[in-house]
Amino acid sequence: MSNVNEYKDIVAYHPGYYIADIIEDMEISQAEFATRMGTTAKTLSQLINGQANISNDLAKKLSTMLGTSVEVWQNLQNTYDQKLIEIQHAKDVDAQAELAKEIDYKYFVDVIGLPIARSINEKVANLCKYFKVADLRIMLQPDFLVNFRSSASCNNEKNIINSRAWIQTAINISKSIETKPYNAEKLKGYLPELRGMTVKKPEEFLPRMREIFAECGVAFVLLPHLKNSGVNGAVKWVSEDRVVLAMNNRGLDADKFWFSLFHEIKHVLQQKIKTVFISSTVEEMKDINDKLEIEADKFATNYLISPADYKRLVPTRYTSDDEIVEFAKRIGIHPGIVAGRLQHEGVIAQNRCSKLKEKYVIEIKHIA
Template sequence: MSQIELAKRLGLTPKTINEIVKGKAPITPETALGLEAVFGTSARFWMSLEANFQETRARLERERSIEDECSIARQIPYAALARLGVVPVARRPQDKVINLRSFFGVASLKLVSTVLPAAFRREDRDTASSLALASWLRIGELLAGRSEVASFDERRLRSLLPAIRGLTLDIEAGDLRNRLQDMCASCGVVLVFVPHLPKTYVNGATKWIAPDRVMIQLSLRRPYADIIWFNLFHELGHVLLHGKRRMYVNETIDSNQNGRDRFEREADSFASEQLVPTKAYLRFLAARSITAASVRQFAREIGVHPCIVVGRLQHDGKLPFSSMNALRPKLAWEPKRLDI
């Protein structure tokens, strides 16, 4: 039967029949009932043919899109993610694309920049990778999603700042990390620690994950205790000083700290003042020579571990970065695998 004859029998235009034959138009339930009357085969048969055709076409389109996204997957540190256990081990680029879609929770890797725009905010990325940073941020989201914390309480958080600062005196304690996370959780702050990923230069990030819950995500790229505490107070500065609408990402891409915006500078100042009050710090610089003994004494006076003072002195150029590092313990907080 010709297409023209079939069109007459179905009451459709020849153009519509031609589009159905070429797969450009679907077989609708009404058309299936008409075909049942014309050919004597059930409408269910025709609808099944249509469903099978659409499924096959979708699979072919999916394969094409996967091939298109392989170039994106190659920019993501897949091996590092697999070692952490957040994606399955895979060799085929196509398998990596499928696994990364699931990891990011997107239908296409082309949408990663849409769901994690903060990772793509900077343009000066000669060595840093936006997709690697997006991967790091996504791990934080997944970890935070498994955490239970109280509703955010700004007053309680401000009251706990001295206690959080004082935990530096217990740096050798084995339960320090859990105590710190519990303290933050009690006022609505989810504190997560995420291992460093290649081609990321991130220190920390802050994101409101609900109207009454905020996530602070810290990198373990530089595990010195003073750096971790400074980064923590930097992110707490974002929580207490800045709005809820954007994600704040603290990166160190070059030694000159180029490109840091107002929010990052304000958070830096907040952290510096909270950890080593400016007035006391200036008195220390004016009254004493900088020795290991004077640093320890000053740290006792202001109630922090000596590493906090050494870190400040090194940052300000008062001490070489090679000096007094024996007073700067490292924290072995980086897990080999993550439970997500």
């Protein structure tokens, strides 16, 4: 260990650095200086080499021996300690800067209202404050917010930190949403009304949807997509009486929107308080609870189009658009959801039914 620590333009001088100069000026050996000071040669050597700090006792001995105040030596130690903190902070910021470059900072300026940053260091500071972390690297830790599938190929820090940034943003925004205590039975009772909203426009169903969720103890957050996050939706319990259900507005085909919504609703109803569910487009980042995911997929599929109704349709690759529209009308659901189901199951070609698969346009204004 050296008695001088440097990083970029920051230099920290240990008190031992000055003691070494004094010994040289006195033209005596370290052993003799130690004797005159009333300490051991080992203690003095550690002090000179920056391996030990100046105690109050050593500061008193030095002040008496050299005719200085005790505060001189205490201040040298304090200054050194502060400089070490400054150096470590600079190193930490530089390490975090590489992570910050992977995050679309403009997203947080436009959506959340974070201040425009003049430097990467400001970006790091602003993001840490918003995410409530001491270091951006903490967001890469396995136990931060959500556990992903363990895989040798799951080393994409860009996807991981952006997915967690998106989830944390949803959690932060949810704090401004007032909800009643969670009530599973009430939520189940509203499911038919939510399903019936599939035939309405977003500007009609979104306000009512938010009311329903809030009434049931669910803070519903719809966020713009964050580049490289790979997140379609997430469910996180913030207490036993309150849960956050978050979705993004990327690629909002009606069928994908409603399937994703009912998928997340099932995760809410599963009521796994200690589990964060994440729906992701990145395979290695999907939730580790396979059984619960399969259950949520099955629920969304069968609630939107019941097995009995689907059987009555008797779908084939020859099923026409008019037949799909008529069937959707009979069961009170958006025809795009029916078309999407048939495409997903390989019954009809992916390039079919483009006119039936409505794409929602949901503008999300500044939500700070």
